[in-house]
Every structure is written in C-alpha cells, then in structure tokens.
Amino acid sequence: MRAIAKSRPAPGVEIIDVDEPAIRAGCVKVRVEHGSICGTDLHIYNWDAWSAGRIRPPRVIGHEFCGTIVEVGEGVTDRRVGDFVASESHIVCGQCRQCLNGQGHVCVNTVILGVDVDGGFAPFAVIPSANARPVPEAVPRRVASLMDALGNAVHTVMAGPVEGRTVLITGMGPIGLFAAAICKALGAAKVYATEVSPYRIGLAEKAGADTILNPSRENAGEALRRMEPGGVDATLEMSGHPSSLPLALEHTRPGGRVSLLGVFPDVIDCFDLNKAIFKGLDLQGIVGRRLYATWDQMNWLLSEKGLDVTSVITNEMPFSEIEQAMQTLKAGQAGKIVLSFE
Ligand SMILES: NC(=O)c1ccc[n+]([C@@H]2O[C@H](COP(=O)([O-])OP(=O)(O)OC[C@H]3O[C@@H](n4cnc5c(N)ncnc54)[C@H](O)[C@@H]3O)[C@@H](O)[C@H]2O)c1
Ligand SMILES: [Zn+2]
Ligand SMILES: [Zn+2]
Known part of the structure; x- marks a missing residue:
C-alpha cells in the first residue's frame, strides 16, 4: 500500500510503498478514511531536534485518523468489524502505577502512534483495540479524524x-x-x-x-x-x-x-x-487525553451539546497532496487540514 512516511532521517515526508500491516492479537485493522495533520506531524516533517532524537525511519506517520474496522485480532471482544472508530494516539501499558490508578494519560511507558510505531496516514492501520474509539453517528466523519486533537x-x-x-x-x-x-x-x-x-x-x-x-x-x-x-x-x-x-x-x-x-x-x-x-x-x-474519560466527554459534547468544530477544518485534500498540505500549514495559513485516504 502507499503510505505517508518519514523514509529517511532528513526533512520532509514521502509517499512510499509499505507492506499492508497484518492483524495482531489485541488489535484491530482499520480501513483509514480520513486523517488530520497535527503540529507534531509538522515537527516530524521539519525534522527538528525532538523528532530527530525520537523517530527511527522508515516510519508511517499520522496519529489523528478515523476509519472502519475490517478485521479484529485474537482476544478482541469489545470491537467488531464494521465499527467506525477514531484513533487515540497514546498506547499505554496498563501496568504502571499511573495506568493502574486511572491516570493512563501520564503512563510512563507511553508509545505514540505515528511517532514510535507506524501510524495511520495510510489506507490501513493496525492499532490496539482500546485505541480505536467508537464514534457516535452524529459526528461528521471528517471531524472524527481530528478527535485526538479535540480531546486535548x-x-x-x-x-x-x-x-x-x-x-x-x-x-x-x-x-x-x-x-x-x-x-x-x-x-x-x-x-x-x-x-x-x-x-x-x-x-x-x-x-x-x-x-x-x-x-x-x-x-x-x-x-x-x-x-x-x-x-x-x-x-x-x-x-x-x-x-x-x-x-x-x-x-x-x-x-x-x-x-x-x-x-x-x-x-x-x-x-x-x-x-x-x-x-x-x-x-x-495538561497532557494528552484522560483515558478514556475524555473520549466520553467528547462524544457527549459532539452528540448532545451541539459542539460544532467544522469551522476549524479549513482544507480537505487527497493524501497524495501531503507536500502542499505541509507547506500550507508551515505558512500558518490553515486551521486543521484533513486528508482523504479513500
Ligand atoms: N500538552 C499536550 O499534550 C499537547 C498536545 C498537543 C499540542 N500541545 C501544544 O499545545 C499548543 C497548541 O497546539 P496547536 O496545535 O493549536 O498549536 P499551534 O502552534 O498551531 O497554535 C499556537 C497558536 O498560538 C499563537 N501564538 C503565538 N504567539 C502568541 C502570543 N504571544 N499570544 C497569543 N497567541 C500566540 C500562534 O499564532 C498559533 O496560532 C502547542 O504549543 C502544542 O505544542 C500540547
Ligand atoms: Zn495530534
Ligand atoms: Zn502505564
């Protein structure tokens, strides 16, 4: 499949051929519909000191995305094929003192999608089932792609x-x-x-x-x-x-x-x-989103309280136009840019 990746340790991102990710135990495979570009993606694009010290190319980027589950891994009981989900970018251990005390947002073993492991700026992504958050029907699909950032x-x-x-x-x-x-x-x-x-x-x-x-x-x-x-x-x-x-x-x-x-x-x-x-x-x-109380609050705001954030989406484009998207963002001439992967 064609994916947006940091292919080498230098500025920029490229669209490259990578293997379609295989399903794993505890995970779901998502057919990605939309992705949203985050300031973090721009840091990775620019290859600043933070990203150069953290990212090991080749890496599929993107941690804000949504799509439909097409396969569930062994042991997954809380998600089904056909569920429409949005990504929570922080994969947490569930074992450390913070996780065990309901403070997963400050898990000391946090792994971030599209940073430490392959992300979702690709037609398919395989992520832990807990990170695939079910989206209420009332939420516009392109808005679902930016729920990780909205959760902040x-x-x-x-x-x-x-x-x-x-x-x-x-x-x-x-x-x-x-x-x-x-x-x-x-x-x-x-x-x-x-x-x-x-x-x-x-x-x-x-x-x-x-x-x-x-x-x-x-x-x-x-x-x-x-x-x-x-x-x-x-x-x-x-x-x-x-x-x-x-x-x-x-x-x-x-x-x-x-x-x-x-x-x-x-x-x-x-x-x-x-x-x-x-x-x-x-x-x-404040860091990340409370796992997963923030997602419940967000779903409530979007479906019951009339929260409308569509005005923040200023650009929508196919993922093949990632270079133009990054340049627009770099120039400060955008709110949220939503990419389509269909
Ligand atoms: N703590 C977390 O978990 C977490 C998560 C995501 C983002 N962030 C951080 O949150 C911040 C906001 O994220 P974003 O994606 O909206 O970033 P952004 O950089 O797009 O937004 C920052 C805004 O602040 C404006 N600004 C610059 N100087 C200003 C000033 N003196 N007074 C008022 N505004 C000024 C900029 O013009 C820009 O519009 C960033 O610093 C980002 O790194 C933190
Ligand atoms: Zn983000
Ligand atoms: Zn933990």
Missing part, C-alpha cells in the same frame, strides 16, 4: 468548571480554536482569546471567541484589566509562547485556575511564581 482541548477545558465562568484562552491554533468552541458549548459566560496571526484571528471569530486580543498590536494586559478588573475565572494556555504565562498569572482571578497545555520551546524564567502562590491559583499541567 476537551481535557484542558473540562479540567475545571466552565459554565457561567469567564475564560481566557491564549493562542488560537487548532487546539485553542477547539477550546473556544467547547467553552461556548458548555455555557461559559465570556471567552477571551489572544492570537497574533490575523488568519487565525479570523478563525477564532468563527469558533465563537467573544473578544480576541492581538498582543503584537495592542496591550492585551491593559485591555483585560479594563474588561475584567477582577481577573478571569480560568486561563487556558494554548500558544506555547512564553509571554502568555505572565499574562495568565496576572489576569486570572485569585482562586482561579490556569491550565497549561501549550509546550514552551525553552525553559521559562520570565514569570513570577509568587503571584500564583499568593493568588492561590490552581496551576495545572
């Missing part, structure tokens, strides 16, 4: 109360955009957002953010002080930009929460942690 946003937003609360989201990349839509679906009183890219500010309006501030053009701190003098109830950091951290600590109300999902490129030393202490802030590190 659901995990962050629902790590504290939202209904009737004021929320600041820093960074309107795909995950920040999802978070804005989720906050609105959950009845947030007001959603403030920060974003520096005019293109993504446009997407933030569509995703439902009430007020969008551009820190590169205005003093976002001053604007927030004017609109929310007491501070917002919660800040969700989704930019990975160091300047968002002091903004979060300054403009979250005493006793509020600051949930940190964005990954900073370097160690940060430009903020005053005493502020968090004396304001009694609840500072949370």
Whole structure:
C-alpha cells in the first residue's frame, strides 16, 4: 500500500510503498478514511531536534485518523468489524502505577502512534483495540479524524468548571480554536482569546471567541484589566509562547485556575511564581487525553451539546497532496487540514 512516511532521517515526508500491516492479537485493522495533520506531524516533517532524537525511519506517520474496522485480532471482544472508530494516539501499558490508578494519560511507558510505531496516514492501520474509539453517528466523519486533537482541548477545558465562568484562552491554533468552541458549548459566560496571526484571528471569530486580543498590536494586559478588573475565572494556555504565562498569572482571578497545555520551546524564567502562590491559583499541567474519560466527554459534547468544530477544518485534500498540505500549514495559513485516504 502507499503510505505517508518519514523514509529517511532528513526533512520532509514521502509517499512510499509499505507492506499492508497484518492483524495482531489485541488489535484491530482499520480501513483509514480520513486523517488530520497535527503540529507534531509538522515537527516530524521539519525534522527538528525532538523528532530527530525520537523517530527511527522508515516510519508511517499520522496519529489523528478515523476509519472502519475490517478485521479484529485474537482476544478482541469489545470491537467488531464494521465499527467506525477514531484513533487515540497514546498506547499505554496498563501496568504502571499511573495506568493502574486511572491516570493512563501520564503512563510512563507511553508509545505514540505515528511517532514510535507506524501510524495511520495510510489506507490501513493496525492499532490496539482500546485505541480505536467508537464514534457516535452524529459526528461528521471528517471531524472524527481530528478527535485526538479535540480531546486535548476537551481535557484542558473540562479540567475545571466552565459554565457561567469567564475564560481566557491564549493562542488560537487548532487546539485553542477547539477550546473556544467547547467553552461556548458548555455555557461559559465570556471567552477571551489572544492570537497574533490575523488568519487565525479570523478563525477564532468563527469558533465563537467573544473578544480576541492581538498582543503584537495592542496591550492585551491593559485591555483585560479594563474588561475584567477582577481577573478571569480560568486561563487556558494554548500558544506555547512564553509571554502568555505572565499574562495568565496576572489576569486570572485569585482562586482561579490556569491550565497549561501549550509546550514552551525553552525553559521559562520570565514569570513570577509568587503571584500564583499568593493568588492561590490552581496551576495545572495538561497532557494528552484522560483515558478514556475524555473520549466520553467528547462524544457527549459532539452528540448532545451541539459542539460544532467544522469551522476549524479549513482544507480537505487527497493524501497524495501531503507536500502542499505541509507547506500550507508551515505558512500558518490553515486551521486543521484533513486528508482523504479513500
Ligand atoms: N500538552 C499536550 O499534550 C499537547 C498536545 C498537543 C499540542 N500541545 C501544544 O499545545 C499548543 C497548541 O497546539 P496547536 O496545535 O493549536 O498549536 P499551534 O502552534 O498551531 O497554535 C499556537 C497558536 O498560538 C499563537 N501564538 C503565538 N504567539 C502568541 C502570543 N504571544 N499570544 C497569543 N497567541 C500566540 C500562534 O499564532 C498559533 O496560532 C502547542 O504549543 C502544542 O505544542 C500540547
Ligand atoms: Zn495530534
Ligand atoms: Zn502505564
């Protein structure tokens, strides 16, 4: 079969011939329908220090995908041929202390699809049955391809109360955009957002953010002080930009929460942690999705609460156009790009 792969230790990805994966015990074989490109895929494409240190080519990439189960492996009792499923990218051990305590999202033996083992940017993928999450019928099929990323946003937003609360989201990349839509679906009183890219500010309006501030053009701190003098109830950091951290600590109300999902490129030393202490802030590190509570919450939001994230999908193309897709993403001129594998 033809698959999108990192074929050698250098920048770029290629479409190469690989063997169709064979079914294994405990796994299901998925006929992939759609895949969605993640920032992680762009890191792999660029062959940055992180990916060069972690990925062993040749590797089929892609960890956000959906499709139909065509074969189930020995011992699989909870999935059937014909089930439509979305991928959870983290394969966890089920044995470590975290896994045994319902904290699989911080499993110390986590293996990531499309990074440590072959992923789903191919016509077929074989993945553990637990990682093939059944998708409710109400969910549009192309949306199912990005549920792994949507789960990051659901995990962050629902790590504290939202209904009737004021929320600041820093960074309107795909995950920040999802978070804005989720906050609105959950009845947030007001959603403030920060974003520096005019293109993504446009997407933030569509995703439902009430007020969008551009820190590169205005003093976002001053604007927030004017609109929310007491501070917002919660800040969700989704930019990975160091300047968002002091903004979060300054403009979250005493006793509020600051949930940190964005990954900073370097160690940060430009903020005053005493502020968090004396304001009694609840500072949370957020990684991955709660396994598998986040998936239940996501299914509920999509099928019962009217969560609509289709505006975040800006491009759809056949997987043969991966090069163009990567260039569009690199230029910052996209929300989510969905690839078709049919
Ligand atoms: N913790 C986890 O498990 C996890 C999982 C996935 C992604 N992430 C991280 O979450 C973050 C969001 O992911 P994404 O895919 O949406 O990334 P992204 O890079 O597409 O989005 C980040 C956005 O922040 C904006 N931004 C840059 N500087 C800013 C500033 N000073 N103020 C406000 N916005 C600014 C960018 O223009 C961009 O739109 C990234 O840092 C990513 O690495 C973490
Ligand atoms: Zn992803
Ligand atoms: Zn584990």
